[in-house]
Amino acid sequence: MRQRKQNLDRFDGYVMNDIPIRLIRLSDMKFVGRGDVRKHFRSSVEHSYSYYPHEHVKYAILSHRWLDGGEPTYEEMKAGTASGPGYEKLKKFCEKAREYDTEFAWSDTCCIDKSSSTELDESIRSMFRWYENSTICIVHLAQSKTIEGILHDEWTRRVWTLQELLAPRNIKIFNKYWIPLTGHRNDKEDQESKVMETLETATGIPRCDLYSFSPHFLPQRLDERMAWAARRKATRVEDVAYSLMGIFDVSLQIAYGEGGDRAFRRLIDAIMQDGDPSILNWVGNHAPFSVSRAVPYSPESFVGSRNVMLDIFTQPLEMNMTSLGLRVSLVILPLSYHSHEEQGPLRLHVVLGCPLCPTIKVDINPLAHALEWQHLSQFEYALGIVNYSLFSERSRKVLGIRGKSVGLILYRNSCSSSSLSSLICNPRGTDFVGFKFASPPEETSRWELLHGVGLIEVEFPNIPSESLFFIDPEYLETVHL
Incomplete structure (x- = not known):
């Protein structure tokens, strides 16, 4: 009983903090909150000492490129009025999610109430963890028919899809027609597969990192991580910084409108608090309007830096x-x-x-x-x-x-x-009593x-x-x- 009580506490903490705020229930395409998810899975909590909540709380998550228009919104889904090409894509995603024995799903298009700044802030800060804890990440490549098409698909060049590729343990990639690109149930299971080789070529990320990535792996190679993001684009300039929070395991206050330069400077400042010197390994332009010329301008500043090895025994640099x-x-x-x-x-x-x-x-x-x-x-x-x-x-x-x-x-x-010497004046001793003077x-x-x-x-x-x-x-x- 004591062990199950501990497992229940772990389960409650996990559901209320480490999964999305809102999920789609696949049986009726309705929204459910964390409280509903907790009720649904609570009976699955075991007495075992090796109980891990993420193995039992199952949900699918979508990685895709947004359409220029027509994506279903939170308000439309809540009112039951969603329609159009974006909603058809969502239904296809949910159909594939059911094949993985999941009862819940999440999409960034409609599962966030963007009218709530508090919810938007939590969602952006937590998104890496939500993808990491998913049972399966369904990837839809809207511009690809074959594996070779990945090389030219815009999905590989957007800022948010970087963490959507790295964070999940399991991914399944579908082409524009929702046909799977491989026969694998999990496209990350074979490092030597053609799809992993193509992803490595398209993204510049080594296959070992595509297969298994954690922000806490040592050595951290922060400069290499930044270079992965260098060629990626964002609609909102601040997202260049916000989309990298999970990859570097830092947290920033979300402040759209602050500008990309300020957001990226705040990201670098937060990363530096960890003390890993590899964040200083950049060769491009420095950030404008910064009090320090040791702050890089953007992820592109890290392209072309030397490959230096900082071992795991390197002391943190304050x-x-x-x-x-x-x-x-x-x-x-x-x-x-x-x-x-x-x-x-x-x-x-x-x-x-x-x-x-x-x-x-x-x-x-x-x-x-x-x-x-x-x-x-x-x-x-x-x-x-x-x-x-x-x-x-x-x-x-x-x-x-x-x-x-x-x-x-x-x-x-x-x-x-000579700026200081031109200002020096030797006081007369008669004008001061008890002062202890020093040489310049x-x-x-x-x-x-x-x-x-x-x-x-x-x-x-x-x-x-x-x-x-x-x-x-x-x-x-x-x-x-």
Whole structure:
């Protein structure tokens, strides 16, 4: 009895929080709420120690491309007046859902009361989880007749369908005529199938991730996830950010009208709170109107970044957005200018050396407009290592550096600014009593992030990649980028 009571509590919590707010009952095409679903499945709760609610609370979910017009609305479904091509598509979906022994179904066209901002907000924040917990995700490709047609189907190029592909454990793909593209009951069950190979080609997502994806897999490879979304389009510009919340396991307040730039900056800020440095591995344009130039403009900024490996033992990197920029502590190692050459109108090839380790040469290809390239030798450069470890032993601290370290390229003007010196005035001692004066600070400009480079790997000589060597904590510096 005690075990069943625990299972009932788990069941109640699951139904009231982890499935859609509203479902379609397939027997009569009427809406039901979570309370109705709880009553329907409550008798199925077992005494078993291995009871998992998602295996018993079964519903189908639809993934599709919206029609330009004619999709059934919540109000029409509630009034029983839905009709037209969108409603015919919904009925076909429900017909296929019944073949999977489900009694309930969900579609984003009509199962959300969009007149309720509270319901819309919860639905958008929860949608990844709703797809993840579905028994089967029915995919309708309105532009495809064959598996090869997937390569050109608009379904593979929309922002919302990315999570609809990744989140479900089971998917079944139908062509424009509602004919299944394969004989499999679950099109994810065989990684080597032709449909999985075609999906990999069409989306740029590795088959292993298509087969089984979780936002919590380590290493997280946040830069790679962003690149998956780079070529996808949205009708509402804010959806570029909102559609990625589940894939990065973050939550944002929904605020249509804020603009795509602001929404994406908020997404990046939320992702940075997790401390994974791979979110810094981008090479495109930075976000406009941001206090930090370390914030990328969009998912497209991540296309073309280097493939760097951050192992699962990398300590979280504390990153905080402030009025001065992105505040982050990096291990700063000086670099020196060696040579450069132009590579077309947009890129440079720059070689930097490391005075502290002369065998190291850093080859980078920054954007040409990121520096006054005619004066490259007049800048100071540094490697800001992100995958270091900080160890404390009593009152002593040391930095652990990996044989293969990963870092950002920073630069600053080596010439001191005269802005402060022009303001200095030495007070007369007769005008002040008891003041403790100090000498002016030494002037140095702030480190800036060199754009178009992203994260780079540096291998220290004669030290295995994953081994550590230890250096003085004086190299750890807090910067604002």
